Amino acid sequence: MRRRAPTLEDVAREAGVSRATVSRVVNGIRNVDPEIRDLVRRAIERTGYAPNRAARSLVTRRAETVALVVSGAGDTTDAGQNAFAARVFADPFFGRVVGGVVGFLRPRSLHPVLMFAESDDARDEVLTYLRQGRADGALVVSTHAEDPLPALLAEARLPAVLFARPSRPVPLSYVDLAHRDGGRLAAEHLLGRGCRRLATICGPLDVPASQERLAGFRDALARHGHPYVPVTEGGFTLDSGVAAMSELLERHPDTDGVFAANDLMAQGACQVLRERGRRVPEDVAVVGFDDSTVAVTSRPRLTTVRQPVEEMAAEMARLLDEHILGARTEATSVVFEPELVVRESA
Amino acid sequence: MRRRAPTLEDVAREAGVSRATVSRVVNGIRNVDPEIRDLVRRAIERTGYAPNRAARSLVTRRAETVALVVSGAGDTTDAGQNAFAARVFADPFFGRVVGGVVGFLRPRSLHPVLMFAESDDARDEVLTYLRQGRADGALVVSTHAEDPLPALLAEARLPAVLFARPSRPVPLSYVDLAHRDGGRLAAEHLLGRGCRRLATICGPLDVPASQERLAGFRDALARHGHPYVPVTEGGFTLDSGVAAMSELLERHPDTDGVFAANDLMAQGACQVLRERGRRVPEDVAVVGFDDSTVAVTSRPRLTTVRQPVEEMAAEMARLLDEHILGARTEATSVVFEPELVVRESA
DNA sequence: GTGAAAGCGCTAACAT
């Protein structure tokens, strides 16, 4: 039998002061005599007091919690939710997001609740969760374009910040990467190392980031006299990279340089290339995107366009915090610059 | 300016009934006249009412939240926490844990708060979090043996369930795998395909799971007339797998079969093997452990001992739920059976 | 600088 947890009242009695004074000490408010402060502190120590958060939240109207939601148009199969979560974390990208978010939240005693919003019901749940005040705001990472969640959040006037610009305008703050510059970086590197017959495996074209990476790649090539470049669309997964590279190779067997819109697809491309007897990077150079862990663990190690995901995620959390505190009211965007990381594949 | 959220009181007034009745409808308690019920429901609809969770938690003494904590003796560097989270999720294992846990929690409207406990401070934070009633219990996945958290949790009599048996006994429930059987499965498969000069890359030997996998592997070999087997200890990371395989190859160049205690190390082993000119599986067969995503994404695809992580995680959540509800008071253990998955590496 | 007291919004025991 676990007995009743000590309350402010208990500590107050123990210290011979009022509840209000104990509360002041707990919350670090100055106007408290140092001696009494220490008295109270010892009483807290002795009783093993821990403030009841529900009671505090009830009056402060703060949960000190944020929802970290991975949103997207997940599959509608029965396995559904379970599989969605696993699939999401199969991309090392999300681990980095978590790392960045936690890095910001923790020093501020804020905590992330993990939520997946891959169906209408799940999205509803997120909205309800926030409206119930269980979380003060939401950090949203969408896996698909046309994700309805951002608009729902904005409409309900709930504090939220997005990772990446939504495909259609929504009055919410977001952090993003200068994807176009990233595409350019890849093109210039490939060109610089002498590749002349380039091709690219782009991401889903309904996603702005994919479009931008592709556009940047194309523009840079065009500027260097290569007006046309073969493109195959992938889905940011290893398998789609495999499929795309196979197709590309069939259509353009003489390809000597490939830009894949993320590392997972680049890894898939390298596998196909090797199986088809092409050496990477000697015969075909491959540049990925993200600089995720697979860039280092797969062979050859990937030359890739680094996205500072942790920093971006931390900034996202910072923006949300400001929105929650009311320190920021207008939607803002913060755009980070990508960086080329040269390893073995190109 | 966001105006005050509607309360029970507002709904009651709108529907012309008492707060209690509205509460009953909201909580789905029968004793309510169907007509009044609908009346109330419409009022809820109209007002856009969402029950305030802090208020409810204050009286029910339930947060409907569980802490999902990844615990371990993380590095003590400054980068610390941030890096720990990223590193943790670099292993696809945790994504599967999250998937399994969420699969169980979600249908029950329970939510996971993600916490990392890699330092004393961080562990304290977890304890405080629970004692404040912000979460009703903890799901703990330790990355290291000698993790002090389980004992702290048990001592504070906080509901908690562990993934894997702790290295020293702690009165908490846990789920685990019959690791010994897994080691045996690997040995028999390798022997069965004709390998005669076996070696193994085991996990950290202070972790019970590592010891068991190794013991199972050794026992099975001994039973088949192989009393001695070269062992190198790894740290469950790709790099450690690379290092271990290199060492093994130096000491025993004629090795024709390797059992690595997880897939990441098996992947590293395969890479080294290939770089040294050995074909996998023709010259050296490799068996991994876990059946994580890398087993499918790395080349060759790994033959591995599958650990039903999602099911185990779901069971862990189920046990915790029972402990929280008081439906289970004694510490229990649930042990799952591993299964061999044959792919290309052996 | 400290205490008294009024709620925050909800559930649950009790009364009707």
Next chain:
DNA sequence: ATGTTAGCGCTTTCAC
């Protein structure tokens, strides 16, 4: 079947 009421434990004016 429905309403009344007493808290849950905390923060926060407002007096003193």
